[in-house]
Amino acid sequence: MTNRTPAAQRAIALHRESWGKPAVVSRAPGRVNLIGEHTDYNGGYVLPMAIEFDTVVALSPTRSGRRSTVISEDFGKAALDSKRESIDSTHWASYVFGVSHLLHGHGISTGSWNCSIATDVPIGACLSSSAALEVALAAALLQLAGESWEPAETAQLCQRVENEVVGMPCGIMDPLISACAIAGHASLIDCRLLDVRPRRLPEGTVTAILDTTTRRELVDSAYADRRSACGRAADWLGVAALRDARLDDVERMPDELANERRRARHVVTENERTLEAAQAMCEDDAEALGALMNASHVSLRDDYEVSGPALDAIVEIAQTSPGCIGARMTGGGFAGCAVALVDTEAANAFASAVQESYRVTTGFDARVWLSRPAAGASLLD
CATH class of the missing domain: 3.30.230.10 (Ribosomal Protein S5; domain 2)
Known part of the structure; x- marks a missing residue:
């Protein structure tokens, strides 16, 4: 209880x-x-x-x-x-x-x-x-x-x-x-x-949740299209799921499957980044974890194509704000929230800087929450 x-x-x-x-x-x-x-x-x-x-x-x-x-x-x-x-x-x-x-x-x-x-x-x-x-x-x-x-x-x-x-x-x-x-x-x-x-967060860091205040319903064709593309890529690669695929094999997929190749490349590299991030947390390496989060956003934006203008804006703003160690979109994508790893001592300054810069850049008000793992x-x- x-x-x-x-x-x-x-x-x-x-x-x-x-x-x-x-x-x-x-x-x-x-x-x-x-x-x-x-x-x-x-x-x-x-x-x-x-x-x-x-x-x-x-x-x-x-x-x-x-x-x-x-x-x-x-x-x-x-x-x-x-x-x-x-x-x-x-x-x-x-x-x-x-x-x-x-x-x-x-x-x-x-x-x-x-x-x-x-x-x-x-x-x-x-x-x-x-x-x-x-x-x-x-x-x-x-x-x-x-x-x-x-x-x-x-x-x-x-x-x-x-x-x-x-x-x-x-x-x-x-x-x-x-x-x-x-x-x-x-x-x-x-x-x-x-x-x-x-896995514990690196010492001296806190998670910041950055709400773009934009919204999108996930029950639509975009999400289903991504999942279908992953299934087609897995079929071509001869694996049960993209978890089992190798990057070298993904890069050899033909140009007529260029869309599926991009989706598969994200999944394969994202799995690698996730395992590396878990190891970085074991080693209390905040900088390594932050760099992997930054790379994840690029992959989601360019290969999986599930970011959006508001998400890209708030991630870019976060990455250049005081105390930020790394930032990326989070969740299904297209709208909603990003997440940042932030130096605890700079967390309040970070939140204020993100909200001000996002308002100037987009004309919208962002919400920023600092959260411990619950x-x-x-x-x-």
Whole structure:
């Protein structure tokens, strides 16, 4: 059990206003990925950390037959029927429906329930607000049913929600780090083996999350196109996934597969960078880690082509701001957030410089958060 977070206080208050005292309260964090982008669905390596923003679910059983009711502080109320087999994938409650529906498919019986949701994870910022919701809800429903799952099992179910219910062909990284993060540590994750190894940030550094305040929906053709291109590249290379490819073989792909070659080159080199970054963290080498983050952004911009004007602008500004050791876009791309490794003593000056320069350069206001690595999902008192 863990003490209440700000989002928990709001979720509990919302539940009390609607139905009374909740029986179960659970939290799960968002995440920022330090390096290892678009490698998880290619069976590769990622290096994310949970952040100090939570999504919280307060839940209690009810006797309303098949009907469950959910209230979100951001999106309002929705009713779910336990006999329902599908839902509009664009509806915000599709994440809630998906978790409940797939748990029922595993024989987890929770009956009907009332649920309130509050979050501090910025929605649409590529900080895994959806994974945080799915993981928190799964933890609450499992507790209500008297069941106990390993974090990796919960993460796999939540990935299925994204893939099968919402229609987002994402990998395992987001729900896995939300479910199993260790406080004070980032995690090197082998997305094929689901092996998770904690890594501390270099001494004297802090992570800065840089929100461009631009937004993009990820459930669209651009994301699916990247994944399809990776699959075609793997087929041509004769490997099960691009994790198994060698750079020399990628560079020999024919010009008619130039697009697939660029996508594969990013994945192969990004896996190498991620493993090198984990080693740099073991050696407390902040400069090496920062250089790898910078190189990752170039690869995402030029080979994988998932950056965007706002992301490029804020990364360039960050890299030239006081105390910055390295910076890159983070998440699915095109919009949302970047991440920077910053000297702790210069962190406040860095944040102010980025916000001012970004406003002058783009005309938009950026948000900058400094975050320590947070703990994964937990039940609350």
